Amino acid sequence: MAWRFALMIDPVSDDDTRTDVADTFTAIDPAAPALTVGELSTQRGDGIFESIGVVDGHPQEVEAHLQRLAHSARICDLPAPNLAQWRAAVLFAAEHCGAGESVIKLILSRGVEHGPAPTAWVTAAEASDFTRARTDGIRVVTLDRGYTLDVPARAPWLLLGAKTLSYAVNMAALREARSRGADDAVFITSDGFVLEAPTATLIVRHGDTFLTPAPNAGILHGTTQLSLFEYLQAQGHTAGYSVIAAADLADADAAWLVSSVRLAAPIVAIDDVAVPHDVVLTAEMNRYLLSPRD
């Protein structure tokens, strides 16, 4: 991975109305030490993040990502991020992204242990080449997420709707998928409903209707999925939310995992069983997702 840029942010409060936040940014060398060992992001995975796709220097769907950052902060009892400050940081980082595809990450950590304030930073790096996933597709396995569909609403301390830095389980699920000869995983509730992938949102197609699992406290609202639904609706398709039984997954006419950087990856096999996919529509989707979107 090639770094492009990194920036430490001195977070100002949500109600700070200053218009020039440049003096709250400090550009840093992304390969040089910048965080102390007391960081709670590193000791406890205690913080939140966003990953924003960047195409030829244009950061995609910035507002949706900022809104989700604020949403995660509320769930995690972190100070509300000043979105104007974060927006400026994203645009500043995007200026360093150059041509091609990049990824900008926003990280808001609870700060240093017993410290007075959160720590925050933004990085920009060259994106991996996902051409193969986008064109040849991905094989997925279904993995039990361990809880039933009703758990997130009744146990908010499980933080199931927040994009926290505690992603060890998501990473373990990806390793499990690879150990089974697959590329990715789809999490299923213990009572048999589809949730999401460790780092992506699932979309299934039945005829002319595109569905994604109903976002509840247990599923992240997918920024790329939201954008893609707008596109599909503009093309005359129906797009919406539904409770999707895992047993119905294999019956779909097509299915994708969509995310901010890999974009739309068509699913070609579920638990080692080949499923239909649509080469032409997938190419259209990715053409749209690679076009500048706000």
Place this chain on the structure above:
Amino acid sequence: MAWRFALMIDPVSDDDTRTDVADTFTAIDPAAPALTVGELSTQRGDGIFESIGVVDGHPQEVEAHLQRLAHSARICDLPAPNLAQWRAAVLFAAEHCGAGESVIKLILSRGVEHGPAPTAWVTAAEASDFTRARTDGIRVVTLDRGYTLDVPARAPWLLLGAKTLSYAVNMAALREARSRGADDAVFITSDGFVLEAPTATLIVRHGDTFLTPAPNAGILHGTTQLSLFEYLQAQGHTAGYSVIAAADLADADAAWLVSSVRLAAPIVAIDDVAVPHDVVLTAEMNRYLLSPRD
């Protein structure tokens, strides 16, 4: 919190038999930047840790902690830690701890994104003063952990038996407890069995018998609990493991949360209902836990 010491470790492989590992250690300023923003510990909570209590420079139960570090590494597919190297690092850090109570933390991270190797470090800091929790006791609330007792065994990718850096849920549970006027939480399975506290092990007493929830893939084996059970057995008590129903918690003659640094904290209320506690026995337990133990 006052830092005492920090050390970056260049991890050597498990089968490396060198006897002098001093040149793999680099003492660092714990308050100065030491980690890069690419660290997967900070981006993904992707790594494991141990917290070791230190009394007057003596690190307690080092072997049990090292064994658990190795256990967590296996669950997380991390390279097996060279325990001789980690043992030497603990002893080196302990030399800087001085009088009173300290805590040594061991952290093994998956490393920098796309990097070649894990990163590892050890910190030593002055322990908080837990006198009040040890003597006056703690109020706890029970919180649903969201999964049933049988989940950890069938879904190892949930990493429920590993001490990972993805502790955001544990921290959220402590905040939830405090928002309810309590000091700590006890996690309960969705089907009503007692698990553990976010950062401690539960021990309940019925007459002359001391029980802790049966360690399975979903509960960390408590190093302090193991040591305390040896002590209690040496005193003629019975100590063992059991599946404990949450409904039976309030019927215990006494209950404690035990951990490496806070040691034995007697539970004085569960979900706002006062429960009996044993001042004399608790003092004996903590006297033992503060004595040098290997």
